[in-house]
Amino acid sequence: MPSRWLHERKTEHYYNKAKEEGYRSRASYKLKQLNAEFGFFKGARRVLDMGAAPGGWLQVAGESITSGLVVGVDLKEIYPLYMDNVETIVGDVTDSVVQDEVLGRFRGEKADVVLSDMAPNVIGIWEVDDLRQIHLARTALNIADKLLREDGWMVVKVFQGKEHEAFIREMKAMFEKVYIVKPRASRKGSAEVYVVAKNLRKDRSLPEEFGTDVKPSQIVEDDDTEPLPGDNLPDYGEPEEYGKKRL
Numbered sequence: 001m002p003s004r005w006l007h008e009r010k011t012e013h014y015y016n017k018a019k020e021e022g023y024r025s026r027a028s029y030k031l032k033q034l035n036a037e038f039g040f041f042k043g044a045r046r047v048l049d050m051g052a053a054p055g056g057w058l059q060v061a062g063e064s065i066t067s068g069l070v071v072g073v074d075l076k077e078i079y080p081l082y083m084d085n086v087e088t089i090v091g092d093v094t095d096s097v098v099q100d101e102v103l104g105r106f107r108g109e110k111a112d113v114v115l116s117d118m119a120p121n122v123i124g125i126w127e128v129d130d131l132r133q134i135h136l137a138r139t140a141l142n143i144a145d146k147l148l149r150e151d152g153w154m155v156v157k158v159f160q161g162k163e164h165e166a167f168i169r170e171m172k173a174m175f176e177k178v179y180i181v182k183p184r185a186s187r188k189g190s191a192e193v194y195v196v197a198k199n200l201r202k203d204r205s206l207p208e209e210f211g212t213d214v215k216p217s218q219i220v221e222d223d224d225t226e227p228l229p230g231d232n233l234p235d236y237g238e239p240e241e242y243g244k245k246r247l
């Protein structure tokens, strides 16, 4: 059976499920599967979601915390979710003014969970897409350093490219526990994986060379931008895993 056919069926399955169950994107199921495995929303009261449009992860986060605050930020407007505990910001998280606004929404309190599903507008030149993605992931890490509770959780999307190993080392310099996982709802052939990390180290160090010269593009056309297998991207195979099975 052609694997592309399987990928498309799986994508269609989660797309239809999202429509039936009222979620804004099939990405919601990735977060649900990650939370089912790690339980990071248990007892959580404050959550930051970066790259939150159209709002699928915000819906899952908003439903998962009983009280408290979920803040979503994205370049694109997030249409109202009508959830009392969810606030949104339109802006570029690589911009320090937007970062200050994000931190301000938490009024000096620490967050329990920091999420980033940010993805650049994939242009199909792998090296560029990879650097843009890593730039976003490092930005998210920098914000987590300021905002996250010491025993909090971070979940960040990355592509398995040239910078991947370096980024994992950086995550390990920041957190005591680091896992790499690929949820079932993520296309198997795509280079996308999620890094799930817990417990900020007391002696943590941020990446020395923070970010790259490549600015992430301002527009993402889809609600779920990981490239389709075969769309000018090499297949980087199964993700490396640290003590966790594939979800």
Ligand SMILES: C[S@@+](CC[C@H](N)C(=O)[O-])C[C@H]1O[C@@H](n2cnc3c(N)ncnc32)[C@H](O)[C@@H]1O
Binding pocket: 024, 025, 027, 028, 050, 051, 052, 053, 054, 055, 056, 057, 058, 073, 074, 075, 076, 091, 092, 093, 094, 117, 118, 119, 120, 121, 136, 216, 217, 219, 220, 222, 223, 224, 225, 226
């Ligand atoms: C895969 S989508 C997120 C889907 C979302 N998790 C959901 O469940 O609906 C990636 C998002 O990252 C956003 N993004 C990319 N670069 C960004 C940046 N610099 N600042 C804020 N958002 C960014 C894009 O606009 C896009 O909406």
